[in-house]
Amino acid sequence: MGTLRHGTVGRRFTLLYAVVFLLSGMGLLALTYLLSGSQATRVAPGQPPPGRSGLAAAEQHIRDLEGQLSAVHAQQSRQLLVGSLIALVVMAAVSLLLGRALAGRVLRPLRLITAATRRISAENLHRRLAVTGPADEVKELADTIDGLLERLEASFAAQRRFVGNASHELRTPLATMRASLDVAVAKPEPAAPTVALAHRLRTELDRVDCLLDGFLVLARAQHSALADRTVVSLGELAGETLAARATDIAAKGLTVHHEVGPESFTRGSPALLSRLVENVIDNAIVHNDEGGWIRIAIRHDDTAAHLVVETGGRVLDQDEVDRLGQPFERLGADRTGSEESSGLGLSIVSAIAAAHGGSLALRARPEGGLRVTAALPPAADAERGRFEDVDQVEGTTP
Structure with a gap:
């Protein structure tokens, strides 16, 4: 030893x-x-049998x-x-x-x-085990894990800085390109090919800008601490998004069924949760048939606040639907070639839900279409009461 x-x-x-x-x-x-020892057997001293004597009797006694x-x-x-x-x-x-x-x-x-x-998760990589005691295998293992966490923290921080810096730096040349296109189009009597090219380039620049914005939101949802947590109403966010997308909904001739039930509250970042609701509803609008329908339901129970968005359409493969929560995953050629989609929408929704302790469920409807369910932790009753009081006071302010 x-x-x-x-x-x-x-x-x-x-x-x-x-x-x-x-x-x-x-x-x-x-x-x-x-x-x-407790069951020891005692043997009584042997006695010569009566009527016998001599050597033969002694031998018989010994044998007995x-x-x-x-x-x-x-x-x-x-x-x-x-x-x-x-x-x-x-x-x-x-x-x-x-x-x-x-x-x-x-x-x-x-x-x-x-x-x-x-x-220890991505949100608290700064924490360490800091095990004390003799320098044995247990402390050696704990120190190794602490070293691994330190390297992971540095890697995550470098990734956040790179995504943020790259996205911001790329927006500068994009703004320069837009300005150059505006100057070219603003010239007296610009050539028709120049105008067409400028329009096409501006469309592509808008897509790149949208993609960069998606990267920033995805990076924040996956790797940043949510310091701006507050009580948020999913019903209000859904109503605001539908009002903002009314033109797009009318352009496609979509019928919206908005099921308004008991008010549903969660606690988190208002900006990220607003983006979550916007992306889910935008996904239902963009990837929908002309003259189709959308059903939006806000539900609340003791375990979660639910945002459920359903759309009709063709029957989808569940295996393909399961991959939609990953970046740049789309369904079918129509989605792959869509100029209105960056391929980050539902992956951003999944990351935001996970950052708030919730989940995203994607289900192919048996009769055709898609059901998207975002489940978020419900706000405490006391927090909901304070939110409703503040909302009422703001509503009565002249």
Whole structure:
């Protein structure tokens, strides 16, 4: 044991289990001795049978004594065997219980490390295990995890800086291109090909700008702490989005069924939650048939606040629908070639929902179309009451 390298935990395991089995062996021997000794058979001194004497009688008496002694030995052997089996069963059970208790005590630091590691996520990578104690395998493991967390924190921070800086830097040349196009089109009597080219380039620049904005929102939802959390009404956000998209809805001739139930509140970033609702409804508008329909329902229960948006259309493959929560995933050639979609809409929704402790469920409707359900943690009743009071005061302000 002394030759084990960094074997402090290994030595503790060895010593503990050695002591346990040593005590078990001692208990087994003691129990066997008690069980075998308590049933000792006493043999009365033999007496010569009446009516016989001499050498023949003595020999017969010796043979009788030998038979009695053999019977006693056989009985003691059986008692010893039965006692040993009973003792073995008892001590095996006791050893298992003791071994489990001791192993749990020894492995308790590892369980604490596991639980602490599970509580660390992308939002709190600054936290460390900081395990104290002897320089054994447990502390070495904890220090290794702390080092890994430090590298992950640096990597996430570098990724956030890169996405943010790259997006902002790319917007400068985009603005310059727009200005150049405006100057070219603003010239007296510009050529028709120039105007057509400028219009096409401006459309593409708008798509790039929208894509960069999506990157920024996705990066914030995935890697940033939500410092601006407050109570938000999903019903109000849905109503505002429908009002803002009224022109697009009318242009496609869509019928909107807006199910207004009990008010549903959640707590989070107003900007990100507004983007979540906008993206879900925009997805239903953009990827819909001419003259189609949209059903929007806001629901609330004790477990979550739900935003449910359904659309009609062709029957979809659930395997393909499951991939829509990933960036740049689309359904079919119509979505792949869509000039109005960046391919980030539902992935942003999924990231925002996850950042708020919620989830996004995408289901292909059996009769055709898609059902999108965003579930978010509900706001506490006290917070909802304060929100309603503030809203009423703002509504009565002249």
